Amino acid sequence: AQKITQTQPGMFVQEKEAVTLDCTYDTSDPSYGLFWYKQPSSGEMIFLIYQGSYDQQNATEGRYSLNFQKARKSANLVISASQLGDSAMYFCAMRVGGGADGLTFGKGTHLIIQP
Amino acid sequence: EAGVAQSPRYKIIEKRQSVAFWCNPISGHATLYWYQQILGQGPKLLIQFQNNGVVDDSQLPKDRFSAERLKGVDSTLKIQPAKLEDSAVYLCASSSVEQGTPYEQYFGPGTRLTVT
Numbered sequence: 458a459q460k461i462t463q464t465q466p467g468m469f470v471q472e473k474e475a476v477t478l479d480c481t482y483d484t485s486d487p488s489y490g491l492f493w494y495k496q497p498s499s500g501e502m503i504f505l506i507y508q509g510s511y512d513q514q515n516a517t518e519g520r521y522s523l524n525f526q527k528a529r530k531s532a533n534l535v536i537s538a539s540q541l542g543d544s545a546m547y548f549c550a551m552r553v554g555g556g557a558d559g560l561t562f563g564k565g566t567h568l569i570i571q572p
Numbered sequence: 573e574a575g576v577a578q579s580p581r582y583k584i585i586e587k588r589q590s591v592a593f594w595c596n597p598i599s600g601h602a603t604l605y606w607y608q609q610i611l612g613q614g615p616k617l618l619i620q621f622q623n624n625g626v627v628d629d630s631q632l633p634k635d636r637f638s639a640e641r642l643k644g645v646d647s648t649l650k651i652q653p654a655k656l657e658d659s660a661v662y663l664c665a666s667s668s669v670e671q672g673t674p675y676e677q678y679f680g681p682g683t684r685l686t687v688t
Contacts, residue, residue: 494679499681504676504677548615557667558620558627558628559607561617562614562615562616563614565614
């Protein structure tokens with residue numbers, strides 16, 4: 458069975474600083490995808506970034522980058538130049554296999570950006 | 573393009589009552605998912621449909637939960653009878669092989685259920 462572990466329940470970061478949110482995963486399937494979602498207090502899940510297990514380079518999307526260390530089974534999210542609007546819950550998730558299977562989510566990290 | 577629609581947004585019921593949630597996925601998305609998100613936790617997959625067939629319902633409490641996706645478009649999730657521990661946000665998501673990141677899931681706004 459697959460598992461996602463997020464060990465930081467909450468984080469406080471000063472505005473404009475970079476922040477790293479930790480995520481480790483466990484699966485025996487060689488083909489998998491890793492996702493990060495943002496969930497503001499309004500409740501919607503917003504897709505941020507995706508990394509496939511066979512991707513050679515770390516994924517980047519604007520201020521978001523994914524630090525993918527396959528041997529360590531980690532997929533940390535890095536947010537550069539944090540903004541007040543980044544305050545939200547952040548979830549790491551995994552899909553096993555190459556198809557459209559459902560996601561396994563971690564428990565999330567509550568990020569608060571302070572001015 | 574319209575996103576995933578869900579209704580109602582909020583529902584309060586007493587235990588042992590029944591409740592139904594509705595989801596309309598993004599047009600053309602063949603795969604539809606229902607997740608349960610208990611307060612303070614990440615979403616948990618309840619059931620996955622591919623068109624109108626069930627792909628995975630291994631985590632669906634089948635003694636009280638049921639779901640259907642007639643005609644491969646809209647879906648309904650039902651709880652009967654509800655228990656206190658069913659209080660959660662129920663999220664619907666859809667995905668398409670042709671759109672977005674490989675099988676990226678687009679989520680609806682969710683239905684917040686409170687069972688008293």
